Structures are given as C-alpha cells and as structure tokens.
Amino acid sequence: MSDEHPPQFSVKKLWILLLALTAAEVAYGEIGNRTFYENKLLLWGGLLSFAYVKGYYIFQYFMHMKYEGAIVKGNVWFTLPLVVYFMIMLWPDTAANDKLNYGIGRQLDPNDGVVKVHLDQVDSSRNIYIPGEQEDGTRPAPAMPASEYAYLYTADPELVEPEPVADHGADH
Amino acid sequence: MTDAYPAYDATVDAPKHHHPVYDYDSGPPVDRGKFAIWVFLGTEIMFFTGLIGTYIVLRAGSPSWPNPAARLAVDITAFNTFVLICSSATVVAGLFAIQNDDRRKFNLWWGLSILFGAFFVGVQVYEYLHLFHLDMTPNQDLFWSTFYVMTGFHGAHVVIGVVWLAAVYVAALRGKYSSKDFVGLELAGLYWHFVDLVWVLLFTLVYLM
Known part of the structure; x- marks a missing residue:
C-alpha cells in the first residue's frame, strides 16, 4: 500500500526534453559519421554524453530514484563498483589484443x-x-x-x- | 448432571496466521515489492553490463568495424526509440493519473503505453525479418552476432514488459488499483523504464557509434 503519494513532476517537460535529446543525438551521429568519423573521441564521446544525460533523466525521474530513500538507492548503487570491476577485468582482453x-x-x-x-x-x-x-x-x-x-x-x-x-x- | 465447563473448542486457540504476527513492522522501511524489484533490477544491470562489456571488448579488439549506418536503418530505429521514450512518459502519466484517482486518464495513458510497446516489438521483428532476408544472419560476423545478442535480449525484455503492463492493466480495469494502492502499477512501470533506459544505451552503442 502506498499511503503517501510521491512527488509528481512535469511529465510533458521531461518527455519533450528526452525527445529533443534523442533527435539531437541522432543528428550528431549522422553529421559526425560524415564529417569527423575518424575522430572517435569527439564522435563517441559526444554520443555517449547524450546517452548518459538521457539515461540520467530516465533513472532519476521516470524511475523515481531522485525521491527514493537510502535503502532503495543502496540497492542500486552497489552495482556501480561491480560494473567498474567487470570492465577492468575485461580490459586486458582488449588492451593485449595486438599481442595475440x-x-x-x-x-x-x-x-x-x-x-x-x-x-x-x-x-x-x-x-x-x-x-x-x-x-x-x-x-x-x-x-x-x-x-x-x-x-x-x-x-x-x-x-x-x-x-x-x-x-x-x-x-x- | 450438567457440564460445568463447555466443550473445548480448538479453533479458539488456533493461530489465525501461519506466520508470527509482531506488533511492529519487521521488514525494511520500504515497500517490499519495491525493494524486491530494485534488487531484481540490480541483477538486470549486471546482465546487460555483461553483454555490453563483451561487445566493447570484441569491438575494441577487432581490427575493423563496419559503420552501423551502412548496415542498419538508423532512421527507423531512431523513430522506434522515440516511441519507446513516449511509452515511458505515458506510463508515468498513467501512474500519476491513478494516484489522483483519475481512471479515465489512467486507462488512456496506460493503454497507449501497451500499444507503444507492442509497436516497438513489431518494428524490431520487421527489422529482423528484413535483415534475415538479406542474409544478415548472426553467423556472418562479429557485428551481426553482437547485434542480435544485444537487441534480441533487449527485445525479449520488451515483450515481457508489454505482457506485464497488459496484465496490470487488466487488473486495474477490474478496479484493483486506486490512489491508496498503486504499487503493482509502480513495479511494472519501474521494469518498463529500465527497459527504456537500456535501449537508450544500446541504441547509441549499436546503431550510432
């Protein structure tokens, strides 16, 4: 039972923001692939930044994490070091690839x-x-x-x- | 001689619950359903981390990688991404409506969410059929094998999400949820947003990068 209503935010504003970010991301990808395809840092860095911002808003607002307490937040944040650990463990396979x-x-x-x-x-x-x-x-x-x-x-x-x-x- | 004592009635002393009843809440100070779904979503994060991490290793280790724009219909999938984001927004709008006991709006928004989700799956099936028709099968190369594994597992999550949204929708139409009890809708919504969040990452990694 949910006796207390969690705070509500403007779905319309967030919806427009996410759609605008998606459109901007696709446009950035299209232009980037044509003009600076070789500059991976700029192309991928920009695209991942768009994805991060969109993911942030979905996670914080749509998934309501911004308004959750420490227990729910703690449930999720413990995965972050695991993700980092996982990536570090995988990295040698990539870094040593030219030595294979x-x-x-x-x-x-x-x-x-x-x-x-x-x-x-x-x-x-x-x-x-x-x-x-x-x-x-x-x-x-x-x-x-x-x-x-x-x-x-x-x-x-x-x-x-x-x-x-x-x-x-x-x-x- | 009359009975001084009434016959013993065992049901009087029988416990009314199988579980012990405390005069305090023994669980965490958060809804159990919400606690459970977040634990589950934590495992889902690790699941997709495994897939995405493997994709990064394979891609970074390859001497070359085709430009996704040359192989995939980015414009159609970009529109599909729009649709999935719209479905997330309508889920939130539906949840807010039920919190305000506005059933008419809830029925509209939640029904739209299911339609958007089904549309997303339909476009993905169309994409797969089209690619298979062009012999773009998973055994062709690493690009296609990683593409199908990641989008396929995500697609399966979307299908499960649509079924879940539909199931709680039916329950809601029967009057199960109200402004006093909407946790069931919230849990389905959380799963759906997670599926949306994963797609935001996959769309960038697989289709744009």
Whole structure:
C-alpha cells in the first residue's frame, strides 16, 4: 500500500526534453559519421554524453530514484563498483589484443567488414582460422572458392595468402 | 448432571496466521515489492553490463568495424526509440493519473503505453525479418552476432514488459488499483523504464557509434 503519494513532476517537460535529446543525438551521429568519423573521441564521446544525460533523466525521474530513500538507492548503487570491476577485468582482453597471434575479430575484412574465412576452418572456441597441417609439415590451401580465401591479419606469411587450388571450389 | 465447563473448542486457540504476527513492522522501511524489484533490477544491470562489456571488448579488439549506418536503418530505429521514450512518459502519466484517482486518464495513458510497446516489438521483428532476408544472419560476423545478442535480449525484455503492463492493466480495469494502492502499477512501470533506459544505451552503442 502506498499511503503517501510521491512527488509528481512535469511529465510533458521531461518527455519533450528526452525527445529533443534523442533527435539531437541522432543528428550528431549522422553529421559526425560524415564529417569527423575518424575522430572517435569527439564522435563517441559526444554520443555517449547524450546517452548518459538521457539515461540520467530516465533513472532519476521516470524511475523515481531522485525521491527514493537510502535503502532503495543502496540497492542500486552497489552495482556501480561491480560494473567498474567487470570492465577492468575485461580490459586486458582488449588492451593485449595486438599481442595475440590471432586477435579478436581477425577474420573481418577492414574494407567491407565481410567474413572471408570459411566457417568450417575456424576454431569456434577461439574464433581463429585453423588451416590444418599435413604430415609433411606443409599447410594446404583451404578447400574453398578463391573468393572466400581467408583474409588474415597475422605475421605468419603462410597464413596470409594461401596458394589457391583451382578445382577445390567445386567440391565444396 | 450438567457440564460445568463447555466443550473445548480448538479453533479458539488456533493461530489465525501461519506466520508470527509482531506488533511492529519487521521488514525494511520500504515497500517490499519495491525493494524486491530494485534488487531484481540490480541483477538486470549486471546482465546487460555483461553483454555490453563483451561487445566493447570484441569491438575494441577487432581490427575493423563496419559503420552501423551502412548496415542498419538508423532512421527507423531512431523513430522506434522515440516511441519507446513516449511509452515511458505515458506510463508515468498513467501512474500519476491513478494516484489522483483519475481512471479515465489512467486507462488512456496506460493503454497507449501497451500499444507503444507492442509497436516497438513489431518494428524490431520487421527489422529482423528484413535483415534475415538479406542474409544478415548472426553467423556472418562479429557485428551481426553482437547485434542480435544485444537487441534480441533487449527485445525479449520488451515483450515481457508489454505482457506485464497488459496484465496490470487488466487488473486495474477490474478496479484493483486506486490512489491508496498503486504499487503493482509502480513495479511494472519501474521494469518498463529500465527497459527504456537500456535501449537508450544500446541504441547509441549499436546503431550510432
């Protein structure tokens, strides 16, 4: 039962503010992607700032957190250090990515973002290309059409440009 | 010989409640439902933190990432974001209406919220069907796999939210809620706002960045 009514605020004003912020954010993203796409700090920083402000107003007013007591607030704020901790724990995976032999997402073509590695030659547990080694130590070219050859970003030249095999595409 | 004592009636001494009854409130000084929903929302925050954190790691670790504007219909989703924000506003307006015992306005605002939520889900289903038609499936690359995981889980939350809003709406139409008792509506609203809040972040991360 709610015997005491919590304070009410102007829904209309907040609604207009949130819609205006969303419109401004989309416009900023559109313009940013066309004019200063390379400046990630400016583009992403601006977009995340818009998201933060919108999230703040939803959290504080729509979710009524501004008017809650210490118990409800404490229920939520304990997650903040956990979020920070989680991000810190994940960070090495990102920071050390260039030190990995096959970093995350190395199967992406930087030009069009299309996958070039055939899925049956990818170790799904590690998301890397496994060409397979024969008994004589050589690595065969992948049995796939030449247009689907692996496009890898690695220091190993044998993996970068495997020799095409003319007829293997038909078997596949 | 008459009975000096009446026959013992066991129901007289039987406890009226299964739980002990105290002469004070043994719980926290906050509504139990509200306390519970915020604990639940705390776990939901961590759930989406896991998804978003993984997305950031995968994206930051990739040598390249396609521009979302080249792959996704940002304008349609921006309109869908408008709709979801509108639904949050109408939920609050409905809650304020019931607090003022204005049932006519409550019925209008809360009904609109359900319609807006259903519209959001409909647009997302349309988007998925369109993308699948273009072979933009989750197994294509990291962009699509992370896109479907995050928007898919969020979409499931929206569906649950719409069902929840509809359930309390039916109860409200039957007269369950009033200015004296509206906690059930408040809890559904809190969940709905949380879903809206998560979408504000996801829209920025997935569609704009």
